[in-house]
Each structure stands twice: as C-alpha cells, then as structure tokens.
C-alpha cells in the first residue's frame with residue numbers, strides 16, 4: 416500500500432456514528448445488497464431514530480434484520496424499499512414495513528443512473544488493497560451505479576469479505592470514497608442448505624434431460640437448483656459454462672467435480688460469470704481471489720443480449736403458480752409480494768436468444784396450503800391480484816415432476832393440453848373442465 420493511499424485512508428477513517436450523522440431527514444440512503452449487509456452504520460443510524468424523519472433506505476434482498484426498521488415500527492423515521500424480497504422483506508412487507516421496487520434486473524443499474532439521486536451510499540467492502548481499491552466482494556449488481564450516483568459514499572470494511580475478481584466495476588478507489596468505517600467483521604450471511612423434496616428430485620431429473628455437453632447454465636436460488644447442481648456434479652456432462660446472476664454453493668461442487676470448464680462459451684471463455692454470490696463459507700472461500708470466477712454489474716450479466724451470445728444457454732428458474740394460458744407468477748401469490756421479478760424475465764429471454772438455448776420454468780405441480788390441504792400450482796387463472804412475472808409470450812419450457820413441455824409456437828389450447836399433461840393427475844380432470852369453460856380445449860385433446 417503506498418503512503419499516499421495510507422494517508423487518504425487515515426484522513427477518511429470515521430466512526431459509524433459519524434457516518435450516520437451524514438444522514439438528514441428526507442434523504443435517500445443505499446444500504447447494500449445480498450450478502451454484503453451493512454451493520455455498524457445500521458446500528459448507529461437506528462440510534463438516530465428520534466432525530467430523523469422520512470429517510471428512505473434502499474437495499475437489494477436484505478436478509479439480516481435492519482436495526483433501523485426494528486427501531487421504527489411506525490415507519491416514521493425510516494422507509495425501507497427493497498429491489499427483491501428475501502424471507503425478511505416478505506415478513507416486513509406483510510407488516511407494512513418494507514416496499515418492493517418492481518424492475519427487470521438488467522435495467523437496475525440504468526434505473527439508478529437515470530432516476531435515483533441517493534444522498535448517501537453505504538456499502539460493505541473488503542479491506543483496501545495495495546493500489547487503494549476496496550473490492551465490492553460478493554455483490555456487484557447495482558452497487559457501482561449507486562456509488563456513482565450518490566452524493567456521498569461511505570464504505571464499511573469487513574475483513575471477512577472475500578475479494579471477488581471481476582470483469583467490470585468490482586471495486587471502488589479510496590479517492591472516490593468520502594468516509595471509511597471499520598465494521599464488526601462478521602462472517603458473511605450463511606445460507607442454510609435447503610432440503611430437496613422427492614418432487615424437486617423428479618423435476619431435477621427432467622432438467623438433466625434438457626442439458627447437454629457445452630451447455631451454459633444459470634441456476635436460481637433454492638432447493639431445486641441445488642439438487643440440479645448436485646446431479647450435474649455427479650453426471651458425465653462435459654465442458655459446461657456458467658453465465659448466471661447468482662453464484663451459489665452448487666457451482667463449487669460442479670466445478671470441483673470437473674463439469675465446468677467454460678471452454679465452449681463464446682464470451683468470457685473459461686470464466687464463471689455472475690453478479691452476486693450467496694451461500695455458505697465454502698462458496699466465499701472459493702471466490703476469494705479466484706480468477707476462475709468474474710463478477711460484473713447486473714447490466715452485463717442479466718442483459719438478454721449478452722446472455723444470448725453464449726451457445727446452449729439453459730436458464731433454470733422456479734415459479735409459484737402458472738395458469739392455463741401459461742402466464743407465470745414467480746414473485747407473488749395474490750397481492751402478497753413473495754420475492755421479485757429479479758432476473759427471471761432476463762434469463763428466460765436471454766436463453767431464447769442463445770443458439771440451442773432453453774429457458775426453463777420449473778414448478779412443483781402441487782403445494783400444501785396453510786390449512787394442510789393440497790392445491791395445484793397449475794391453475795385455470797392466476798389467483799386474483801397475482802402479479803405476472805413472465806408473460807406467456809416469452810415462456811419456453813415448463814418442467815414439473817411429471818415431465819416437461821415446450822410452449823413456443825403452440826396455440827392456447829395446445830398450451831393448456833401440454834400443461835395439463837404435466838400437472839398432478841389428481842387435478843387433471845378439473846383442469847380440463849376449466850379449460851373447456853375457458854374455450855381453450857378441444858375434444859381431440861390427448862392426455863397421456
């Protein structure tokens with residue numbers, strides 16, 4: 416580290432209280448994304464609750480409790496806006512303490528540049544390197560855009576944050592930082608291992624049928640993508656590439672099993688491209704200074720035009736409900752916001768642009784309702800108020816535990832038939848009756 420950088424660091428070093436004091440009533444404040452949870456400044460800001468009014472806090476998928484929100488149950492001092500709900504956002508959303516910001520993820524950084532003017536951006540980073548850079552660690556996403564647009568930038572240093580090597584905008588220089596705060600150095604968010612159900616295993620089995628040597632994969636979050644990752648790790652697939660939004664533990668397993676080389680990718684050959692990582696310590700240790708992975712802003716990873724440049728892109732995403740017109744709801748059930756559009760739309764579009772690409776909507780055919788009864792996730796019409804994540808015009812493949820169906824170039828009745836064919840047998844008769852009453856059934860339709 417040069418003496419000049421050391422001197423700048425010393426001059427800019429402040430306490431969390433000093434950083435919190437930069438915030439005024441009515442300000443908007445970016446507080447980081449995914450596993451990079453700002454902590455010290457959150458605690459200090461919560462203590463200022465009685466001095467502040469109408470401060471907008473912006474995050475993406477905040478999963479660690481926000482002290483500011485807990486301190487202000489009346490939502491008078493702090494108003495939390497989140498670009499994507501985790502379980503925490505969902506819980507606070509139901510209590511009226513968190514609001515979702517609708518977007519298609521690849522447009523996120525541009526939305527920030529065009530329509531936001533944050534007063535302060537507080538981001539959790541790695542310690543400064545010899546050249547005076549703080550690495551954004553596991554969350555590139557929209558963080559560089561926020562730092563560029565904010566009137567003031569505060570970095571909260573975490574010595575436990577891995578240094579994620581990047582393709583673009585993965586770091587910020589001390590000269591662009593207004594204040595440095597040394598945080599409590601907590602371990603990054605550790606995602607618990609999700610337990611796959613028998614249905615998840617069956618769906619994953621069908622996903623495997625759609626993969627081939629040289630596929631470029633994107634896996635979403637949750638039990639299903641994890642079991643797909645584990646099946647890939649144990650398969651004979653060769654030369655898979657990775658161009659994804661989220662990097663998770665399963666990519667480490669696939670890479671270590673020799674399935675991923677990235678050698679057949681057209682762009683970023685040999686690199687596992689991603690915009691954020693969330694998993695366990697195994698993942699964070701793997702990423703630290705590892706040139707096999709490259710982190711980019713979401714404007715690159717999620718741009719359908721970029722995604723589609725690689726061959727045989729297979730995008731594997733989950734949904735909550737799908738109707739017989741093949742409208743996909745992946746972020747809400749009725750008016751209840753569960754998560755967000757995230758990158759689902761981006762990757763389904765991007766996969767279709769790719770030569771030999773396939774966009775997969777995976778859905779467990781049934782779910783257990785709150786009263787213990789079983790419902791079908793394949794429904795005649797989406798429940799009232801449900802938000803559509805993928806319009807029917809872009810849906811490509813739907814996969815359930817009963818098989819997969821390709822939807823492109825199919826008419827409404829052909830789609831209804833294909834969907835009912837992969838719905839749970841207990842619901843098929845009822846779905847046919849509903850399809851008939853909706854005018855999307857033909858007498859000659861075949862149910863296998």
Ligand SMILES: CC(=O)SCCNC(=O)CCNC(=O)[C@H](O)C(C)(C)COP(=O)(O)OP(=O)(O)OC[C@H]1O[C@@H](n2cnc3c(N)ncnc32)[C@H](O)[C@@H]1OP(=O)(O)O
Nearest residue numbers: 635636637660661732733734745748753754756757758759
């Ligand atoms: C990070 C990535 O790369 S993701 C890829 C791109 N982004 C996306 O696809 C975004 C949209 N997709 C998603 O958010 C997720 O994949 C989901 C929500 C569809 C599935 O995620 P999972 O974690 O497997 O969902 P899970 O089954 O745990 O359900 C989440 C919540 O929805 C509720 N829910 C699920 N299905 C239904 C339903 N049919 N009716 C009512 N509620 C439902 C559950 O009860 C649960 O709520 P709770 O936590 O309060 O109990």
Ligand SMILES: CCCC(=O)O
Nearest residue numbers: 499520756757758759
């Ligand atoms: C903000 C994006 C998160 C997701 O796609 O799940």
